[in-house]
Amino acid sequence: MLTAQRRAMISARLARHGQIVAKALADELGLSEDTIRRDLREMAAEGLLRRVHGGALPLTPPLPDFAARQAIASDVKRMLGRRAAGLVQSGQTIFLDGGTTNAEIARALPRDLRATVVTHSPTIAAEFELHEAEVILIGGRLYKHSMVAVGAAAVAAIEQIRVDLFFLGVTAVHPAHGLSTGDYEEATIKRAIARQSAETYVLATPEKFGAASPHRIMRVHDLAGLIVPADMETELLSPCRDATALILA
Template sequence: MLTTQRRAMISARLAREGQIVAKALADELGLSEDTIRRDLREMAAEGLLKRVHGGALPLMPPLPDFAARQAIDSDLKRRLGRRAADLVKPGQTVFLDGGTTNAEIARALPHDLRATIVTHSPTIAAEFERHDAEVILIGGRLYKHSMVATGAAAVAAIEHVRVDTFFLGATAIHPAQGLSTGDYEEAAIKRAIAGQAADTYVLATPEKLGAASPHRIMGVNDVTGLVVPAGMSDEALSPYRECTALIVA
C-alpha cells in the first residue's frame, strides 16, 4: 500500500472513529507497527493529527480562554440553555457543570424556582445571586480555563451529594469515543458527578459532535440525553440516536 493510500485511510478512520491505535491498524493492514507510527509522526508534523501514546487523535484547535468563549455562538447557547432549563422541575437537586453553555441554563431558570443548585463553578454560582434557589458551591483547586474546582477536596465533597439531574459540559462528543475534555483532572471530576446523578444531560453545540479530546469522560450511551440545536442534518445526528435520547432545542 502506498504512503498516500495509508494516509488517506488514517484520515478517514480518524474522522469516523475518533482515534487511531497504531498496533491494531498495523495488524489489520499486515504492516509493521513502525510503518504506521512513522506515518502518524509525519502527519502530526504537518498538523494533520495529534500524536498520543500508542496512536493518534484528531487535531483539536486550541480552546479560547473562558472570557473569549462567552462571546462564541451566544444565541445558540441561549437556545440550548432555555431548552435544558425546561428539564428542571421544582424541588429537584441539580448539578450544573462549568462552562459558558451551562451558564445559559442558569440564566434561563426562573428566579422563583424552588430547587437546590449544586456547582463547582464560582461563575455559575454567581448567576444565582437573585434567585430563590438554594446554592451549594463545591470547592477545591480552581482550574482557570473552565473556572471549576478540581482535585481531591472537590471529589470528596461530590461523593456526599445525590442529584436528580447533572448538566455535564464536554469539549467533544463522539459516537464511538464518547464524551471527552482536554484536562485529565476535569474529566475525573465530571465522572464523579455523573456517578451521583439520576440523569445526566449534555448540551451539544455542532462543532463538538464527531470530535474527540484527549481525556475521555464516559460513553454517549451513559448519558440520559443530548440537547441539540434544531436544523442539524439527520446524517450528523443519526449516530447519536442509537446511543441516547436527542432533545431538540
C-alpha cells in the first residue's frame, strides 16, 4: 500500500472512529507498527492529527482568545442561550460555566427571575448586574484565556455547593472521547462542578463535534442533555443520540 493510500485511510478512520491505535491498524493492514507510527508522526507534524501514546486523536484547533471568541457564531450562540435559559425554573440554583456561549444564557434569563446563580467567571457574574437573581461568585486564580477562577481555592468553594443545573462549557464533543477542554486545571474545575450538580447540560456549536481536546472532563453519557442548533447535520449528531438527550434550539 502506498504512503498516500495509508494516509488517506488514516484520515478517514480518524474521522469515523475518533481514534487510531497504531498496533491494531498495523495488524489489520499487515504492516509493521513502525510504518504506521511514522505515518502518524508525519501527519502530526503537518497539523493533520494529534499524536498520543499508542496512536492518534483528531486535532482540535487552538481557540482564539476570549475577546475574539465573542464574535464567533454569535447568532447561533444567542439561539442556544435562549433555549438553555428556558430550562431554568424559579427557585433553582444554577451554575454557569465561563465562556461566550454561556454568557448568552445570562442575557436570556428574565431579569425578574428569582433564582441563585453560581459562577466562577467574573464576566458571567457581571451580566447579572440588573437581575433580581442572587449571584455567588467563586474565587481563585484567574485563568485569563477563559476568564474563570481555577485552583484549589475554587475547588474547595465548589465542593460546598449543590446546584440543580450546570451549564458546562467545552471545546470538543466526541462520542468516544467525551467532553474535553484545552487546559488541565480548567478541566479539573469543570469535573468538580459536575459532581455537585443534579443535571449537567452542554451548549454546543457544530465545530465542536467529532473533535477531542487534550483534557477530558466527562462522558457524553453523563450529561442530562446536549443543546444544539436545530439545523445541525444529522451526521454530526448521530453518534451522540444514544448517549444523551439532544435538545434542539
